[in-house]
Amino acid sequence: MDKQPENDVLEAFAATGTPLLLSGGQGTTWVVGDIVLKPVGNIAETLYVADVMESIVENGFRVARPIKTVEGKWLYKNWCAYNRIDGEHVKARWDEKIELCKAFHKALSAYLKPEYLDKETNRYAVADRIAWQELPIKVNEKIMPVLEKLENLLRPIQVTNQLIHGDFTGNILFHEGQLPAVIDFVAYWRPANYAIAIMIADAIVWEGADESIFDLVSDIPEIVQLIIRAEIGRIMQLDGLLKEEGIDKLGEAEDHEKLIGILSSRNR
Numbered sequence: 713m714d715k716q717p718e719n720d721v722l723e724a725f726a727a728t729g730t731p732l733l734l735s736g737g738q739g740t741t742w743v744v745g746d747i748v749l750k751p752v753g754n755i756a757e758t759l760y761v762a763d764v765m766e767s768i769v770e771n772g773f774r775v776a777r778p779i780k781t782v783e784g785k786w787l788y789k790n791w792c793a794y795n796r797i798d799g800e801h802v803k804a805r806w807d808e809k810i811e812l813c814k815a816f817h818k819a820l821s822a823y824l825k826p827e828y829l830d831k832e833t834n835r836y837a838v839a840d841r842i843a844w845q846e847l848p849i850k851v852n853e854k855i856m857p858v859l860e861k862l863e864n865l866l867r868p869i870q871v872t873n874q875l876i877h878g879d880f881t882g883n884i885l886f887h888e889g890q891l892p893a894v895i896d897f898v899a900y901w902r903p904a905n906y907a908i909a910i911m912i913a914d915a916i917v918w919e920g921a922d923e924s925i926f927d928l929v930s931d932i933p934e935i936v937q938l939i940i941r942a943e944i945g946r947i948m949q950l951d952g953l954l955k956e957e958g959i960d961k962l963g964e965a966e967d968h969e970k971l972i973g974i975l976s977s978r979n980r
Contacts, residue, residue, distance in 0.1 A: 835952020
């Protein structure tokens with residue numbers, strides 16, 4: 713866990729009060745009154761995301777807007793700031809979340825590909841490229857059998873890429889009387905419906921949704937192939953976690969067997 717922001721950081725963003733550590737995430741985000749402070753890893757990514765979140769037109773959703781320093785900059789000493797937004801995470805409600813995802817990505821379709829994306833080498837970027845067969849699978853032998861099942865289901869598809877939120881599932885907030893909110897935007901350059909595919913995969917593997925959730929996305933072209941790629945990406949992230957941080961969660965690959973069986977039966 714990173715240390716809390718110092719007084720000069722609070723002053724830079726005109727934040728007053730005592731910083732409180734927000735629960736969840738990576739344990740590095742702090743809230744001071746109505747301001748959320750986050751440490752910055754990738755500067756290019758942070759600047760790009762701030763520009764998008766400042767300019768995106770809210771139509772069917774809310775977003776947390778970035779806050780500039782008193783000097784008019786997005787960063788101060790590797791910290792950035794956003795408005796705190798009302799809401800909480802809610803399980804299920806997949807029909808609403810899918811419609812929210814569509815609305816959010818319609819708004820994102822106006823943006824250009826960020827230049828920094830192709831230079832990324834973290835585990836998420838590597839997993840994404842492997843999922844889309846832009847890199848070969850090189851993985852710990854413990855999870856190779858699971859990945860081989862998915863690899864055997866892959867077939868070519870024709871898609872159009874755009875800016876998407878690559879981790880949509882856990883970054884939705886609901887608040888009574890207000891539109892749902894989208895937070896913690898993570899930029900990827902993939903088909904808009906890939907964001908929905910990742911959400912469907914997460915719903916079944918992580919939140920216990922059953923196969924009936926496929927009824928909500930039956931009208932989406934190539935949805936099964938998109939979910940297959942989403943699954944490869946999620947499992948490859950387990951391999952990357954071990955390589956980058958030495959944390960072994962490879963056993964979680966077995967949690968994907970149920971969905972792999974569903975995908976195999978639906979892959980026509």
